[in-house]
Amino acid sequence: MVNTIFKDKVAIITGSSSGIGKAIALSFAVKGTKVVINGRDSDRLNNTELEIKQVTNEVLAVCCDVSTISGSKDLIDKTIEKFGKIDFLINNVGISMRGEMADLNPEVYKTIFESNVLGAVYPTIPAIKYIRETKGSIVFISSLAAIHGLPFLSAYSSSKLALRAIAESLRIEEAKNNIHVGLVLVGITEIEDHKQAVNFDGSMISLESRNNKKAQSREDVAKTVLKNISKRKFISVQTSLGKLNSFLHARFPLLVERILIKNIGKFNNFTK
Numbered sequence: 001m002v003n004t005i006f007k008d009k010v011a012i013i014t015g016s017s018s019g020i021g022k023a024i025a026l027s028f029a030v031k032g033t034k035v036v037i038n039g040r041d042s043d044r045l046n047n048t049e050l051e052i053k054q055v056t057n058e059v060l061a062v063c064c065d066v067s068t069i070s071g072s073k074d075l076i077d078k079t080i081e082k083f084g085k086i087d088f089l090i091n092n093v094g095i096s097m098r099g100e101m102a103d104l105n106p107e108v109y110k111t112i113f114e115s116n117v118l119g120a121v122y123p124t125i126p127a128i129k130y131i132r133e134t135k136g137s138i139v140f141i142s143s144l145a146a147i148h149g150l151p152f153l154s155a156y157s158s159s160k161l162a163l164r165a166i167a168e169s170l171r172i173e174e175a176k177n178n179i180h181v182g183l184v185l186v187g188i189t190e191i192e193d194h195k196q197a198v199n200f201d202g203s204m205i206s207l208e209s210r211n212n213k214k215a216q217s218r219e220d221v222a223k224t225v226l227k228n229i230s231k232r233k234f235i236s237v238q239t240s241l242g243k244l245n246s247f248l249h250a251r252f253p254l255l256v257e258r259i260l261i262k263n264i265g266k267f268n269n270f271t272k
């Protein structure tokens with residue numbers, strides 16, 4: 001059943017040379033989907049292309065920066081040139097940050113919004129006309145940090161919350177065209193060794209590895225994304241904590257705020 005949804009379809013996954021995006025691309029490939037992978041570092045992208053070729057030859061690697069209008073246009077144009085259609089666009093690119101708002105170099109907000117918001121909007125706009133033809137899906141990868149603004153993650157939380165408004169507007173506009181628009185709120189997930197985030201002063205910092213039981217696997221996220229598409233769901237919230245937070249925040253936002261204030265210490269070293 002699921003295979004007919006994905007077989008011979010074309011999926012673009014932004015930021016898929018590593019991490020969660022790569023796991024999503026591999027999951028599509030296993031189901032017979034033609035995949036378009038993307039990243040800025042050509043060596044990393046080429047290595048991932050070779051890995052996916054172990055599963056399918058129907059893979060296209062487009063090296064570009066989706067936080068630029070020209071890079072995103074290139075991604076969509078090259079996909080159409082090679083495969084002639086787009087069924088699924090997964091807006092996965094995103095970067096995290098850390099720092100108390102009072103200490104932030106204001107440029108941190110610019111960096112985060114360019115990557116997390118414009119990096120999703122820029123590929124989406126030129127892709128819409130093609131996804132109308134296939135009645136396919138546009139999925140935005142958000143985070144549990146978007147349920148309630150989190151301390152030390154203000155730029156990240158707000159950028160991921162912005163994706164919700166974008167998805168809501170798009171759902172209404174495209175309802176008549178039968179485009180499915182999904183939003184996946186990802187929980188704490190294992191990370192690549194080289195994963196970086198933006199520090200309060202605007203410099204890049206390497207994140208500590210998450211080889212602990214609290215982090216879910218990247219394959220778990222990929223599974224949620226493919227389920228979001230196959231069920232044409234709007235919002236998929238990961239993990240029990242995420243579901244509880246979502247439930248409480250919708251009904252008792254000030255209670256959630258009180259819990260966060262009480263536990264603020266836990267967020268000091270917490271980035272995603």
Ligand SMILES: NC(=O)c1ccc[n+]([C@@H]2O[C@H](COP(=O)([O-])OP(=O)(O)OC[C@H]3O[C@@H](n4cnc5c(N)ncnc54)[C@H](OP(=O)(O)O)[C@@H]3O)[C@@H](O)[C@H]2O)c1
Nearest residue numbers: 015017018019020039040041065066092093094143186189
């Ligand atoms: N990991 C978590 O715990 C977690 C939790 C909640 C939500 N998320 C969200 O899940 C998504 C993926 O996270 P991740 O942990 O897998 O990230 P990651 O390991 O840092 O991987 C990011 C990927 O995107 C590429 N990339 C970054 N900026 C790009 C750009 N402007 N244009 C094109 N490619 C770009 C990177 O390659 P290059 O650097 O070579 O471009 C890399 O392949 C993000 O949106 C993140 O916010 C993650």
